[in-house]
Amino acid sequence: MTSSIPAVDTPAGAESAPALEGVLLDMDGTLVDTEGLWWAAEAAIFAELGHVLDEADRAVVVGGPMTRSATYLIETTGAAITLDALIPLLNTRFTELIAGSVPLMPGARRLLTELTAHGVPTALVSASHRRIIDQILRSLGPEHFALTVAGDEVERTKPYPDPYLLAAAGLGADPRRCVVIEDTATGVAAAEAAGCPVLAVPSVAPIEPAPGRTVAPSLLQVDLAFLRTLIAPREQVGMPIP
Template identity: 40%
Template sequence: MNVFLSERTPDARPAAVLWDMDGTLIDSEPLWLDAELSMLGRYGIELTSEISDSLVGSGLRAAASRFQELGVPLGIDEIISEWTTKVIAGLAESAPLWRPGAVELLQSLRAAGIPSALVTMAVREIADAVVALLPGELFVAVLGGDEVEHEKPHADPYLRGANLIGVEITECVALEDSITGVHSAHAAGAIAIGIPNLLDLSNAPAHEIWPTLEGVDADRLTARYLALRGAVSAHEDSVTPSPSANTETGVQQ
């Protein structure tokens, strides 16, 4: 049995918190932008704001495919490899820009016995490089985009993230900064919290949108999880037909 599960009181708090990385945990988007601009500039291709916004939160294979469509004459793996090298180099050259409140929340969750897992579309090599910059062992599991069958917005990454630590996805909170990521978390069945960074999330299927993680600790997150999970359960109950009803005719048996 997972040690964290044995310490939980059923339904009292989330089984785990699943974190997106770029834009949610760390402000690494500038590093990705530099890598993208460097590649496109080499081939005389412009990166418009529309294209840039569409790449936020997307899987690397999908993003690399988009670069091929724009005219980059490289293979998918070649594109991803170049991005990986440049992003890791950028991480090594400067102090990490953690998103406001992110590290403090991770520490609070750890102290409360609520596990955190990283679920990112960056390759595992980049994810490990970012985790290594954190103070202490704050993640119990890490899942990279090269370790999933389907990238976000598919539910697969978050389902796999929950499975890594042996918890039910419906008992998890997912923290995301992108529309793509929120769709993935929501589709998986997690309580999806949006924390906008570069993009407006008002049209994303988040259960709630927070302006920042600053000031959020394990207790506050748990309180919102309970409220939101209760609301989701009530909604599900309201739309589920009674077992005693004939679903074709609506006539009580």
Template identity: 35%
Template sequence: MFEAVLFDMDGLFIDSEPDWHAAESAMMRSNGYDWTPEDQLKCLGGPLPRVTQYMSECLQGSKSAEQLAQSIVAEMKKRMSGKVALMPGAIEFSRYLNQAAIPQALVSASPREIVDAVLLGMDEKYFAISVAAGDIARTKPFPDPYLHAAKLLEVDIEKCLIFEDSPTGLTAARASGAFVVGIPHLVDVPEEPRLKIVKSFLDIQRSHLDGWYSINQGELGRLS
């Protein structure tokens, strides 16, 4: 079986994309800009510096990326302080992994303040560790957060399973060397030998994990 399972946070484990959209829309509207679904799609998956730089450009530099980042982090921390909404089947799947003694990590491109607020608001959680933007020098789309998580868990990243939802996160996950399962929304993602797609955590059964592990072992043997 996989040595560890690593989860993205926003839009994958927690249902926070509506909050991000509402926070970003309100902030941009207060600065005289109509934030559209197309703008939101361009920012899907972050990381925050890329998002706020894009926002600053939309505002023609009237607000700096740093100013916008401070505002949106404060708003999202407020929104995430309390009970957070989880994606369907997420906690049940995490509970199963815990019962199977498979280590888990939450690996996010969101700042530590937001990640900690989310963790505090979860009634039930089984993450051995978490990694947030700022914990290391580079965040997603670089693979560094996932490599760092594997190092903290003392596991081989090639024998880990990563769940992601956004193009930014999937780029990071694939580059890490782990086996990847995408649960995408708003974007289409083609499958690859070590990248499989499901619609929801609700669709995952033990047979899927066994099958993915067998595929991963076979691909690693072929690549060695």
């Protein structure tokens, strides 16, 4: 399944598609408009260390685990700070920036409300740490998620498949019947490694359609009927689905 969708109403074939067992959603840049705030936190901390971040580095660090992003920025700038010292600074500065409510991405509230109203098992899967997730959940609404997976709660976070495999298992669902919604290449790689069909809604850097991956311009074009069509019949995924 390779497609890019301009709009979604009620797609043909929704009734005949295999069952959707869960929806696994990334947080930053997918549901909440925070990718720019992460970059602002990183830029501010490194400015205090005497370094100016190159805008080109933003696409490299977006969507990745904190340790990878922080390590990359230290190595790129040559800043005199250790990884263990930098990570708490970044988390604290970001927490200050999201004090109060966090802006949601267009269409996020409507989609979460629809999934909840129809009883679709839903999980929040983020590379952000637990303290960040719990604060942002106040804006998203914790009632919309059966479970949440934080980046500091798994041994290997995105781009490894572990977070999405853990989320699917927590929902009691087959990963091949769970649609993942992501905004970055790192997150898409994690979801695809877990065997999940992917809906990419790019935020900072473009993502191309590919087999098993659909690209949408925003969540405004996405609804439950469309998500159900992304669960490919067994002959399309090349593996048996019981």
